[in-house]
Amino acid sequence: MGALPPVVPDRETSGVGKMLDDYRRARKLGHKQLQTDVSAGRYPYLPALDDILKGEGYQGEVPVGTMEIDIDLIAGTRTRGRQNTFATNFMPLPESGSEFSMKWSDLIDSQRAEGIRDPIVVYEFMQRFYVQEGNKRVSVLRYLGQPTILASVTRVVPMPSDTEAYRIYQEFMRFFNVAPIYGIVFTREGDYVRLAAFAGQDLDHAWPQEVVRDFRSAFETFLGAFRKRGGEHLGLTAGEAFLAYLGVFGYDEAVRALPSEVEQNVERMWGEFVVKRDGGKVAYLEDPRSSRAAIIPELKNLYKDVVRSKPFRASFIYGENPLVDGWTALHEQGRFELERRLGATISTRAYRDCVDATDFDLAVDDALAEGSDLIVTIAPTQMRDSLRAAVAHPECTFINCSVSLSHSAVRTFSIRLYEAKFLLGALAASMAENHKVGYVAETPVFGSVSEINAFAIGAAMVDPLVTVYLKWFSAKDYDWKRELAEDEVRIVSARDYPNPADPGEAWGLYRVEEDGTTTHLAEPVLKWGRYYQLIVQSIRSETWHKEQSELSGLALNYWWGMSSGVLDVGLSDGLPYGQRALIEVLRQSVLTRRIDPFAGELASQEGPVKAAEAGRLSSEEIVRMSWLNANVAGRLPEQRELSEEGLEKVEVSGLIPVDVAKLPHKGTTLA
DSSP states (O other), X not given: OOOOOOOOOOTTTSXXXXXXXXXXXXXXXXXXXXXXXXXXXXXXXXXXXXXXXXXXXXXXXXXXXXXXEEGGGEEEESSSTTXXXXXXXXXXOXXXXXXXXXXXXXXXXXXXXXXXXXXXXXXXXXXEEEEEEOHHHHHHHHHTTOOXXXXXXXXXXXXXXXXXXXXXXXXXXXXXXXXXXXXXXXXXTTHHHXXXXXXXXXXXXXXXXXXXXXXXXXXXXXXXXXXXXXXXXXXXXXXXXXXXXXXXXXXXXXXXXXXXHHHHHHHHTHHHHHHHGGGOOEEEEOXXXXXXXXXXXXXXXXXXXXXXXXXXXXXXXXXXXXXXXXXXXXXXXXXXHHHHHHGGGEEEEEEOOOOSHHHHXXXXXXXXXXXXXEEEEOSGGGHHHHHHHHHHOXXXXXXXXXXXXXXXXXXXXXXXXXXXXXXXXXXXXXXXXXXXXXXXXXXXXXXXXXXXXXXXXXXXXXXXXXXXXXXXXXXXXXXXXXXXXXXXXXXEEOOXXXXXXXXXXXXXXXXXXXTSOEEEEEEEEEOHHHHHHHHHHHHHTTHHHHHHHHTTTSXXXXXXXXXXXSEEEEEOTTSOHHHHHHHHHHHHHHHTTSOOTTXXXXXXXXXXXXXXXXXXXXXXXXXXXXXXXXXXXXXXXXXXXXXXXXXXXXXXHBOSOOOGGGSTXXXXXXX
């Protein structure tokens, strides 16, 4: 009987076979990514930095040192040598059983047994890393889900350019010089300054070691929670998400929170991250939806019984006191009107003088203890406190009176005041014998320029020769009344409401008489009581929740106007009949939308904006317009010209370029 053949180990069940199982799975992931890239028309292999630099050039190389880097920021290879060995997700492509596959499998076995200790060699260019040595190590650690890898880093300094990407990178280099942390990537100028401000630091002085340590730890903890929730697929960089997180919870909370608490916080504010991607898109809802259809007829009586047994509770938190602040007084009148309109089915309460975060939080705690269904804040500068409270208390509805602020947990509401300004501009021009009218604006924030331009367009419709002289309440150290008088301007549009602290101050549209006294002519009428009634009815009828479902991923802004009954113009009893008739004709045309100041030909101080046949500007274009109409004499103020109060408003929702490092609050207010 012959000898038995030798036993050959089964590679599928041996240690080698098990290692190759990992390789096969990794290779499958690589080929799947390759097919995806090919189908999308993208280059399917790792990019090589040498190819990139051939097109862009660079200034030189600077050794940075050895450090842990975010493995997701490794974008490709330094040279073409290993370029086609990996898909763009760094998963391997060669056949199983090849020499490469055996080395890759040996490496994963070594990683599991004792870890990979030798640093890879990478080159950093524009905050992305390209591997010179260690491609297989990157591939293995990515396959195993390792978030970071030890690397010896050399920076490739890009050529100067006037691109936004280069300016952001310059800001990053300033940040890295004072806080050597990789992985925090932004796509907007000024965000590194804002980030530093949260830690009480800047980009000009080296941060203390303990601050860098705490900051890095806080970011890494957040990054872990963000990725655990799937943040890498959200379309928002981890740096942008972290900045939004700090805006809600603050730096101190981010530093001391346990990983489990950070995970909970990330879960709570996930909707904010969704809205923030792509710059934060806003849905402007220009008309209230009818809520009647939401209530099944057979249940109407039951619905009324429930409402009567438990009144809807609304709390209003004011940063000022209505006795001294006109804007707050308008909303307080609206609160009283809301009670009058809805009677016993509603209960409201106002919290006044909530100036700082502590006062605000105490007011929220008390309102929630009282069972509030709705918490209302009335200024953009209250958004940060509102957002923090809304994220912590999703059981309550929070709204903020502002326009174009992009948040999920807090919806915003505002009035299309430009419609009333259009009418007042026409009235002003009809009464200005010398073709001169004045307009005093508050602050260059979202929506304010549309009001100026609508006024100017309305004025030009009546008098093609009219000039609108623009001044600013928020500008410091200048006398706008004197300047208007020197220009012989006697018809003036000033503050939209009376000032309780100075009852004698002229407001609305007025005429300056020969003796210096003023005669009131007209004013915009903001009907906040009607507005709040519609919001409460929307929440009660579930329309509120339907809008959220239908417009998922967008920030919702209620931007209602004259057609909704929340805005009108009031005319003085002494106004001549001709002017009253003119305004009524224009008012009806605006109500029925036969006339819109931003539909038709538009021209700015610099030239044409759009032709007559181009249609109406979009809501976004109207809210964020920063150009001034051709017949406006004046300009937007610069940052250095604004008062501290004006800067605080501009920091939150301003239209003018701002150096956040020079803001009084150092850029920590939400934008």
